[in-house]
Amino acid sequence: MRSSCKKYLAVAISGIGLAAGVQSALAVEINDKLSIYGYGYQAYMRASDNAYLGADKEGDWSYSALAIVLAAKLDGKTRVWANLHNTVERTRIDWAFLDYQASANLTLRVGQVKMPVGLYNEIRDIKFLQMSTLLPALYQEAAGITEEAYRGVGLTYNHDVGAGRLSWDGYAGQVVPIESLANQKMRRMVGGRVTYNAPVDGLRFMATAYDSQVENTGINEKSSKKAWVLSADYKANNLDLKAEYAPMKFFGVKGKTYYAQAGYTLAEKWTPFIRYDYVTTDSAESGDPSHYQKVASLGVGYKFSDSVGFRLENHWNRGYALPVASGETVAGAGKNNWNMFAASINFIF
Amino acid sequence: MRLILRSVLVAGMSAMLVLPAWAGDVVVIVNKGNTNAVDKAFVVKVYTGEAKAWADGGPIFALDQGEDSPVRADFYSSMLGKSVSNMKALWAQNIFAGKALPPKIVDPDAEVKKVVSANKHAIGYISASSADDTVKVVVK
Numbered sequence A: 001m002r003s004s005c006k007k008y009l010a011v012a013i014s015g016i017g018l019a020a021g022v023q024s025a026l027a028v029e030i031n032d033k034l035s036i037y038g039y040g041y042q043a044y045m046r047a048s049d050n051a052y053l054g055a056d057k058e059g060d061w062s063y064s065a066l067a068i069v070l071a072a073k074l075d076g077k078t079r080v081w082a083n084l085h086n087t088v089e090r091t092r093i094d095w096a097f098l099d100y101q102a103s104a105n106l107t108l109r110v111g112q113v114k115m116p117v118g119l120y121n122e123i124r125d126i127k128f129l130q131m132s133t134l135l136p137a138l139y140q141e142a143a144g145i146t147e148e149a150y151r152g153v154g155l156t157y158n159h160d161v162g163a164g165r166l167s168w169d170g171y172a173g174q175v176v177p178i179e180s181l182a183n184q185k186m187r188r189m190v191g192g193r194v195t196y197n198a199p200v201d202g203l204r205f206m207a208t209a210y211d212s213q214v215e216n217t218g219i220n221e222k223s224s225k226k227a228w229v230l231s232a233d234y235k236a237n238n239l240d241l242k243a244e245y246a247p248m249k250f251f252g253v254k255g256k257t258y259y260a261q262a263g264y265t266l267a268e269k270w271t272p273f274i275r276y277d278y279v280t281t282d283s284a285e286s287g288d289p290s291h292y293q294k295v296a297s298l299g300v301g302y303k304f305s306d307s308v309g310f311r312l313e314n315h316w317n318r319g320y321a322l323p324v325a326s327g328e329t330v331a332g333a334g335k336n337n338w339n340m341f342a343a344s345i346n347f348i349f
Numbered sequence B: 001m002r003l004i005l006r007s008v009l010v011a012g013m014s015a016m017l018v019l020p021a022w023a024g025d026v027v028v029i030v031n032k033g034n035t036n037a038v039d040k041a042f043v044v045k046v047y048t049g050e051a052k053a054w055a056d057g058g059p060i061f062a063l064d065q066g067e068d069s070p071v072r073a074d075f076y077s078s079m080l081g082k083s084v085s086n087m088k089a090l091w092a093q094n095i096f097a098g099k100a101l102p103p104k105i106v107d108p109d110a111e112v113k114k115v116v117s118a119n120k121h122a123i124g125y126i127s128a129s130s131a132d133d134t135v136k137v138v139v140k
Helices: A002-021 A321-325 B002-023 B040-047 B070-080 B084-096 B109-118
Strands: A034-047 A064-073 A078-087 A091-101 A106-114 A149-161 A164-176 A184-197 A203-216 A221-236 A239-250 A253-264 A270-280 A292-303 A308-318 A337-348 B026-030 B061-064 B122-127 B136-139
Touching: A034 B084, A064 B084, A106 A164, A149 A184, A270 A321, A292 A321, B026 B070, B026 B109, B040 B061, B040 B070, B040 B136, B061 B109, B070 B084, B070 B122, B109 B122
Parallel strands: B061 B122
Antiparallel strands: A034 A064, A034 A337, A064 A078, A078 A091, A091 A106, A106 A149, A149 A164, A164 A184, A184 A203, A203 A221, A221 A239, A239 A253, A253 A270, A270 A292, A292 A308, A308 A337, B026 B122, B026 B136
């Protein structure tokens, strides 16, 4: 593990150097048809009690990633995108798809496409574009609400509504989970998201819903996983406000999560932020601390440039549903009140 | 008192005359053969990645100016109402979500005019004083 840490730290540091070197261009353009972009982060995390995301009392450096995004223009209307994502655990293609601009308002996609869910799912790994190193519970793998991508076909249709604008995303195919589980087989899925960009600069609302069928091969049981998300976002005048609410049902178990987050950017560099987050992985057991988690977060981000940032934050937790759901802490054996500290460097190029 | 009121009125009218001239320092240009309707709202959609095709279905070939170009910051603030930093963040979001690729960097104004005059689907911006009859000015 130590050699892994060193390796990834070295990768992150070289990535930062690269990012700092090419920040003006935000890309490596091979030619008129092919561009390479990238992002990464290296975090240090420490959990005061319950183990979660690899972090424990001793602290941990393994929460890191380096990724490359390739974009190739086949012609004026057709592009191919691919994202190669590397973490301590794995290297894989998170998404790769063909994108066709069918008309002025309609885009079609086929392949493995990042799943359009809520405000963050499509940029869930790009820490530079987020306020906090730790995503809201809604997007954390342990909550089991969002997925990585869909493998199939999708479309985006945009049109004006008065002075505002509506964007419709629809897709059908098969789920690509954030992490594959040995006893789960993903079957069909269908879903969509509608985004309303209000006439007020920086204000948008979203509604997302999806339904997927998952088979538990261990017990030969199929279940529909249903989730929907309501989102509100205001980002203008240095203010960044976000709130989302998401209930879900999976194998007969109902869960839900919601959060509200606020940040304010000072002198285009510093962004202090606060967040309150609630999640229950089983609404029927929502009084049990191993099935709920309330998180109050406070942190600050600093942008060295338009490509490199640093972040310090602390998360005060009551309940430990996510450490239990991730399998890193045993139900009933966790500590009710605990906190998690995170420091990270993140970059894009 | 009348003299003061008249002075205030004249100063106010002068300011009204000066402001539009200042706001029009940057103009948006397209190819002379491009017959699609273009207004400020459409320009905003193009430069934020929302619009990728012209109304006639042709692909939009958007041009941006380099970071060192004085025209770029003027265009972002006067036409899009965003800072350069905000625009970078917005494009990063488009790129990493696999939604849209940023405009191609071309500068200075003479080079932008050259590319736009040679490409029917191109759209770009230049300082108003550089505009000539090789291109069509669509938004001032």
